[in-house]
Amino acid sequence: MKYPNEWTQKEFLENKKALEKEGIKVILVDTILAPIEKAETVVYNPFELNKEPEGSIFVFYCDSGKATLNRLQEYKKKFPNHYCISLKGGRGYWRKNMMILDAK
Numbered sequence: 001m002k003y004p005n006e007w008t009q010k011e012f013l014e015n016k017k018a019l020e021k022e023g024i025k026v027i028l029v030d031t032i033l034a035p036i037e038k039a040e041t042v043v044y045n046p047f048e049l050n051k052e053p054e055g056s057i058f059v060f061y062c063d064s065g066k067a068t069l070n071r072l073q074e075y076k077k078k079f080p081n082h083y084c085i086s087l088k089g090g091r092g093y094w095r096k097n098m099m100i101l102d103a104k
Contacts, residue, residue, distance in 0.1 A: 027049075
């Protein structure tokens with residue numbers, strides 16, 4: 001599969017829901033030791049992330065999204081069996097009450 005370099009929060013939430021129904025794990029990765037309120041995050045730890053199932057998607061975030069986008073190629077090299085994406089706007093643009101509802 002091919003994924004873009006960045007996802008917005010809305011794209012992250014929509015894709016996480018859809019992909020996890022297909023059995024693909026999508027993980028929001030905290031690179032700044034600052035969890036996002038009302039979001040399940042994992043602190044950046046290459047050793048632990050490499051234990052995740054092959055094909056998992058890591059969505060990296062920082063304060064603005066610029067640092068993780070700049071380092072995306074580095075992440076892709078560290079995790080060749082996983083997909084790496086940067087969260088556009090990072091933690092600063094995260095809306096803690098945004099939800100994706102199932103269409104009826």
